[in-house]
Amino acid sequence: MANARAMLLFLYLFCSSLFSIVSSRNLYRDFDITWGDNRAKILNSGQLLTLSLDKTSGSGFQSRHQYLFGKIDMQIKLVAGDSAGTVTAYYLSSQGPTHDEIDFEFLGNLSGDPYTLHTNVFTQGKGNREIQFRLWFDPTRDFHTYSVLWNSRHIIFMVDGTPIRVFNNLERTGVPFPKTQPMRIYSSLWNADDWATRGGLIKTNWSHAPFIASYRNFKADACVFVAGKSRCPSRKMAGGGGSGGAWMLYKMDLESRRRMRWVQRNCMIYNYCADRKRFPQGLPPECSVAA
Numbered sequence: 001m002a003n004a005r006a007m008l009l010f011l012y013l014f015c016s017s018l019f020s021i022v023s024s025r026n027l028y029r030d031f032d033i034t035w036g037d038n039r040a041k042i043l044n045s046g047q048l049l050t051l052s053l054d055k056t057s058g059s060g061f062q063s064r065h066q067y068l069f070g071k072i073d074m075q076i077k078l079v080a081g082d083s084a085g086t087v088t089a090y091y092l093s094s095q096g097p098t099h100d101e102i103d104f105e106f107l108g109n110l111s112g113d114p115y116t117l118h119t120n121v122f123t124q125g126k127g128n129r130e131i132q133f134r135l136w137f138d139p140t141r142d143f144h145t146y147s148v149l150w151n152s153r154h155i156i157f158m159v160d161g162t163p164i165r166v167f168n169n170l171e172r173t174g175v176p177f178p179k180t181q182p183m184r185i186y187s188s189l190w191n192a193d194d195w196a197t198r199g200g201l202i203k204t205n206w207s208h209a210p211f212i213a214s215y216r217n218f219k220a221d222a223c224v225f226v227a228g229k230s231r232c233p234s235r236k237m238a239g240g241g242g243s244g245g246a247w248m249l250y251k252m253d254l255e256s257r258r259r260m261r262w263v264q265r266n267c268m269i270y271n272y273c274a275d276r277k278r279f280p281q282g283l284p285p286e287c288s289v290a291a
């Protein structure tokens with residue numbers, strides 16, 4: 001009897017401490033709605049964020065913190081149905097003319113036609129590094145996890161834990177790598193029917209508005225930049241348990257390279273490194289170094 005009570009008490013304490021960890025992960029705490037009036041909403045006590053787009057305006061949010069290296073995960077469920085002309089942008093960016101940027105952009109499509117996932121990397125204000133994919137699932141049916149793993153070695157774009165693109169630190173060959181400018185996370189849902197639909201071929205069908213994208217389970221295991229200093233998760237835990245800074249030492253193993261090759265072979269629809277017409281003077285230097 002006494003044991004059973006102790007057990008119950010233990011369970012109660014255990015569960016309530018779990019609850020406090022879960023409930024402290026709160027989108028109110030991590031993000032500010034930055035535009036679109038009440039089109040952007042944080043719901044369910046901070047567990048869900050939605051952006052919406054109608055004929056008058058889109059909407060957007062940004063992170064309160066700035067990050068300098070980290071593993072940043074967000075679950076996103078994209079605009080369903082006829083989403084042609086809409087773009088859901090989710091990216092990290094620093095500020096100013098020589099800014100660095102890591103982009104995911106999801107280009108909507110007609111009902112039943114696939115989204116395009118457009119990615120790009122800017123370093124020192126220079127982008128033009130577009131790689132585009134089709135996803136191997138319908139990104140509007142469920143939430144999927146889109147991640148950026150950014151350490152001093154590389155930036156890896158991941159979808160549901162599968163690496164799809166890597167931007168290596170090739171400073172030794174003269175290509176700048178983002179490593180000094182802290183970045184905020186931004187996301188917005190907007191109308192881009194002048195270019196997102198194969199050069200404006202298809203117009204946004206406003207009779208389907210409002211268009212809605214949803215976000216949840218944000219996780220930043222990252223160095224947070226506060227008052228000019230970067231505060232990183234404890235390195236003691238690096239390598240153990242998959243959290244607490246393990247990303248700092250992360251190196252792609254054979255299995256993750258194999259999975260990335262699979263995605264690139266089967267799902268990549270555009271790669272600037274293969275676009276010789278666009279770069280008649282020669283491909284950018286990072287293209288000639290094997291990833």
Ligand SMILES: *[C@@H]1O[C@H](CO)[C@@H](O)[C@H](O)[C@H]1NC(C)=O
Nearest residue numbers: 107109113114115116196197
């Ligand atoms: C929409 O789907 C069509 C048909 O599969 C495809 O050709 C087009 O590139 C898609 N558009 C976007 C923006 O992904």
Ligand SMILES: *[C@@H]1O[C@H](CO)[C@@H](O)[C@H](O)[C@H]1NC(C)=O
Nearest residue numbers: 082203204205206207208209
């Ligand atoms: C827009 O959507 C409505 C409702 O589904 C449909 O009746 C109409 O034909 C669509 N317009 C265009 C231009 O596709």
